[in-house]
Amino acid sequence: MRFGVVIFPGSNCEQDVVHAAGHLGYEAGYIWHGDTDLSGYDAIVLPGGFSYGDYIRCGAVARFSPVMSEVVRFAEAGGPVIGICNGFQILTEAHLLPGALLRNRGLKFICKTADLRVEESACQWLDLAPGTVLRIPINHNEGNYICDEETLARMEANGQIVLRYCEADGSRAEGGSAPNGALDDIAGICNERGNVFGLMPHPERVVDPLSGGTDGAHIFEGIVRRIAEVG
Amino acid sequence: MPTPETLPADLAPKLAVELGLKLDEYEKVVAILGRVPSVTELYMYSLMWSEHCSYKHSRKALKMFPTAGDHVLQGPGENAGVISVGDGWAVAFKMESHNHPSAIEPYQGAATGVGGIIRDIFTMGARPIASLDSLRFGTLDEPRQRYLFEGAVAGIGGYGNCLGVPTVGGEVYFDKAYEGNCLINAMAIGLMREENLTRAVAAGVGNLVLLIGSTTGRDGIGGASTLASQEFDEKAEDKRPSVQVGDPFEEKLLIEACLELLDAKLLVALGDLGAAGLTSSASEMASRGGVGLDIDVTKVPQREEAMKPFEIMVSESQERMLAIVTPEDLAAAQAVCAKWGLRSTVIGEVTGTGRFVVREGDVVVADMPAATLAHDAPVYDPAMERPAYLDEVQSFDPLALPHPTGRDALSATLLEVLASPNICSRKWIWEQYDHQVMLNTVVLPGSDAAVLRIGDTGRGEMTGVGIAVSTDCNGRYCYLDPYVGAQIAFAEAARNVACSGARPAAITDCLNFGNPEKPEVFWTFHESVRGLADACTAFGVPVISGNVSFYNESFGQPIYPTPTVGLVGIVNDLDDRCTMEFKNDGDAVVLLGRTKAELGGSEYLAVMHGMVAGKPPALDLVDERRLHELLANAILTGIIRSAHDCSGGGIAVALAESCVAGGRGATVTTGSDLADAVALFSETQSRVVVTVAPDHYDALKRLAATHGIPCENIGRVGGDRLRIGDAVDVSLADLRDAYEPTLERLVHGG
Numbered sequence: 001m002r003f004g005v006v007i008f009p010g011s012n013c014e015q016d017v018v019h020a021a022g023h024l025g026y027e028a029g030y031i032w033h034g035d036t037d038l039s040g041y042d043a044i045v046l047p048g049g050f051s052y053g054d055y056i057r058c059g060a061v062a063r064f065s066p067v068m069s070e071v072v073r074f075a076e077a078g079g080p081v082i083g084i085c086n087g088f089q090i091l092t093e094a095h096l097l098p099g100a101l102l103r104n105r106g107l108k109f110i111c112k113t114a115d116l117r118v119e120e121s122a123c124q125w126l127d128l129a130p131g132t133v134l135r136i137p138i139n140h141n142e143g144n145y146i147c148d149e150e151t152l153a154r155m156e157a158n159g160q161i162v163l164r165y166c167e168a169d170g171s172r173a174e175g176g177s178a179p180n181g182a183l184d185d186i187a188g189i190c191n192e193r194g195n196v197f198g199l200m201p202h203p204e205r206v207v208d209p210l211s212g213g214t215d216g217a218h219i220f221e222g223i224v225r226r227i228a229e230v231g
Numbered sequence: 232m233p234t235p236e237t238l239p240a241d242l243a244p245k246l247a248v249e250l251g252l253k254l255d256e257y258e259k260v261v262a263i264l265g266r267v268p269s270v271t272e273l274y275m276y277s278l279m280w281s282e283h284c285s286y287k288h289s290r291k292a293l294k295m296f297p298t299a300g301d302h303v304l305q306g307p308g309e310n311a312g313v314i315s316v317g318d319g320w321a322v323a324f325k326m327e328s329h330n331h332p333s334a335i336e337p338y339q340g341a342a343t344g345v346g347g348i349i350r351d352i353f354t355m356g357a358r359p360i361a362s363l364d365s366l367r368f369g370t371l372d373e374p375r376q377r378y379l380f381e382g383a384v385a386g387i388g389g390y391g392n393c394l395g396v397p398t399v400g401g402e403v404y405f406d407k408a409y410e411g412n413c414l415i416n417a418m419a420i421g422l423m424r425e426e427n428l429t430r431a432v433a434a435g436v437g438n439l440v441l442l443i444g445s446t447t448g449r450d451g452i453g454g455a456s457t458l459a460s461q462e463f464d465e466k467a468e469d470k471r472p473s474v475q476v477g478d479p480f481e482e483k484l485l486i487e488a489c490l491e492l493l494d495a496k497l498l499v500a501l502g503d504l505g506a507a508g509l510t511s512s513a514s515e516m517a518s519r520g521g522v523g524l525d526i527d528v529t530k531v532p533q534r535e536e537a538m539k540p541f542e543i544m545v546s547e548s549q550e551r552m553l554a555i556v557t558p559e560d561l562a563a564a565q566a567v568c569a570k571w572g573l574r575s576t577v578i579g580e581v582t583g584t585g586r587f588v589v590r591e592g593d594v595v596v597a598d599m600p601a602a603t604l605a606h607d608a609p610v611y612d613p614a615m616e617r618p619a620y621l622d623e624v625q626s627f628d629p630l631a632l633p634h635p636t637g638r639d640a641l642s643a644t645l646l647e648v649l650a651s652p653n654i655c656s657r658k659w660i661w662e663q664y665d666h667q668v669m670l671n672t673v674v675l676p677g678s679d680a681a682v683l684r685i686g687d688t689g690r691g692e693m694t695g696v697g698i699a700v701s702t703d704c705n706g707r708y709c710y711l712d713p714y715v716g717a718q719i720a721f722a723e724a725a726r727n728v729a730c731s732g733a734r735p736a737a738i739t740d741c742l743n744f745g746n747p748e749k750p751e752v753f754w755t756f757h758e759s760v761r762g763l764a765d766a767c768t769a770f771g772v773p774v775i776s777g778n779v780s781f782y783n784e785s786f787g788q789p790i791y792p793t794p795t796v797g798l799v800g801i802v803n804d805l806d807d808r809c810t811m812e813f814k815n816d817g818d819a820v821v822l823l824g825r826t827k828a829e830l831g832g833s834e835y836l837a838v839m840h841g842m843v844a845g846k847p848p849a850l851d852l853v854d855e856r857r858l859h860e861l862l863a864n865a866i867l868t869g870i871i872r873s874a875h876d877c878s879g880g881g882i883a884v885a886l887a888e889s890c891v892a893g894g895r896g897a898t899v900t901t902g903s904d905l906a907d908a909v910a911l912f913s914e915t916q917s918r919v920v921v922t923v924a925p926d927h928y929d930a931l932k933r934l935a936a937t938h939g940i941p942c943e944n945i946g947r948v949g950g951d952r953l954r955i956g957d958a959v960d961v962s963l964a965d966l967r968d969a970y971e972p973t974l975e976r977l978v979h980g981g
Contacts, residue, residue: 009484111665
């Protein structure tokens, strides 16, 4: 089992993801955005950061990096693709996931720990009981998820909503629990097939208790377990 | 002799004065060159000999600082200081001001302040791992101050977040004294293996000068001389074109490319282009190496047309680095730059002449001994005079004022002090900063000091060692007594670090003052430096880097003397780190140190009486050091559950903050016989509130006795109210409401 973590110019969480995987005892390596060889990797992670400075629109340039056509192929073949923060933004720009991420409501960058409720979903990589509350930091300027009503209804019906912002007890506040104003408190979604998963929170920041928690480990462990099961 | 730019002998001195040189300085340039300087030469000398680049007014005073220590790998004089933190790891750090650009354009001013100090760090071969920012503004009831504050915070976040360098701490004060001249002091810290320490020293005749990164434009021309080395007046807005514009994405690529180049040993030397641009970077590298440089400005990639040689030489366009490479390594070095999408261009070569020659194609436009730019600036001994205001403010006795009495009035007073913009929670600021990236922020912002693990996720090497970092300076104290105030800046930074379980290792400083040519201002500068130097010497802590920022005045009114201290301490074992929040109901609350009647310069005096007066609290460096020894030893025994120092707002605020942070109340006394208001809000130094399990109190008391530190059990943690004797009784919810939302409310004009 080996995670491949893509480095775009301006990525800045790639080392954290590799370290987090290593901390949990998994192998991980870097994939330069100009490379197109994904062989040897069992799961692809698009890490957080500011790919291409996030100029034009977050992720808008990165989706044209040479590696992305291979990532699309990998996803189409059913391989696990995880986009964290900027990686999530890139996945929406690449149309591997629906919707878009707008500037936070309040127009401020937000770095803080968020409460997240695990929803009943098609996501193949998160084997936690629906209703479980995870505490994972968010760190972004553009996490305000949006999509049209039809898409939202379809995602809901397909079980594509994986994580929602919530209160500490798992409830959702009237008027929304999303600190960034995200539609329907959406923090993480997957594609219909459940193998492409994008989330704004940074699980790699909370795998080591020294840096404040271990809830992020579930995401890494979920992938590894599932791949082991499938073989 | 540079012919095409030759100036008529009568025009040259006029241009020199316009560029900020004094007439006798101009004469010195003529004497060095043995002729009338060219336009390009005049620009280069005027910038390199500006206060900002040459420290001509401060250089002598700075010699008072102790700079040596066993663990010092690089002291002042390089882009940043470097200390060893054990096991082959070294930490580089420095603090620098970007006050004047920020006062004109807060977002870009603050952003490029962060960018500049971070370049100083990776220039040394270190990966930037954290930054902190010490900020001063006028009061937030003024719309312009809100604009400056909000813009500066956004700029710091916008730049640092994009780089992926966590912003882990800092401080902010609001006071009318900074209304016309805000302060933006940015500190950056980097981590490296000792063997990767790189210096900006050019060497090897025939080696090539490689310019890496952004193109060169007309932005920031004369920033060091027209912005940083002059006071503000009504024309300040016209200086907006002198403010640089930052591109953090380009800088992120520069960090990765430069660290890769240094790891691969492809560079002879590396320097960044900061104030005075190519002129300062190149001349400093040449003069440190005792070599000459020959540069052709037509080779410099330009983003604007028809740039003159002097514009190219002094442009402060951001995100540029200057490297020296051997001809053999050039191709490999350029390949690394290309991989990161960075421009790299050979613009000249190292010569054995010791002269800095600038050409425009075949034509020489400047030719001077390189060392004269970097090191021969005049050194002044400015006149000093004790300011007349001191007697007046110091003779004021705050104890003679009417003070609130009774539980209701004192409880209300505590809430008011807690809600002061200078005391209240800084969460609104640090939630806009990525403070966690790199996974090493072990103690998040909001405690006494930030604690970082020494580890490099990129190399996959993590250690159990940490550093604790704090920036501090109470400008009010420095205004009331610059000698004592500067010592307290040091003591508070060291105490914050001690409360986190670290021992102080070294400091950087950023000395912000008014116009040094005014004897009263210079006296405050000299006293502050003397105070800081004495404090450092008493603690055996060296100053390894720093920055002086003069001319912080507007309309002739100087800011408070503000010698900001950035202190790095070492936590030998991260398991021994300590934080400020109350952790267990039933724990004993213990006051280390003794409260005296010291309300001079206090937050209470400012908030409740609208005054900045009196003598600042006294500081006994021997007591202070003993207290830190006690803390270090007590934390090592594992009995200390929380530690928080008493500073602004006194013991009342310290207790309230530990309650709010821990989500627990406490029932305590002040441990003092003084009148309630005085006991609660006195800002006596060398005091720390700690908690221990009740069984451990006796052990702590014995340990305190061996260190000669007063130690008194003043109560218990628990409940949902803070009760302090008969004086204060406030619910946790009320404390939180006073403490937490204030800053955001004020920013929105509430």
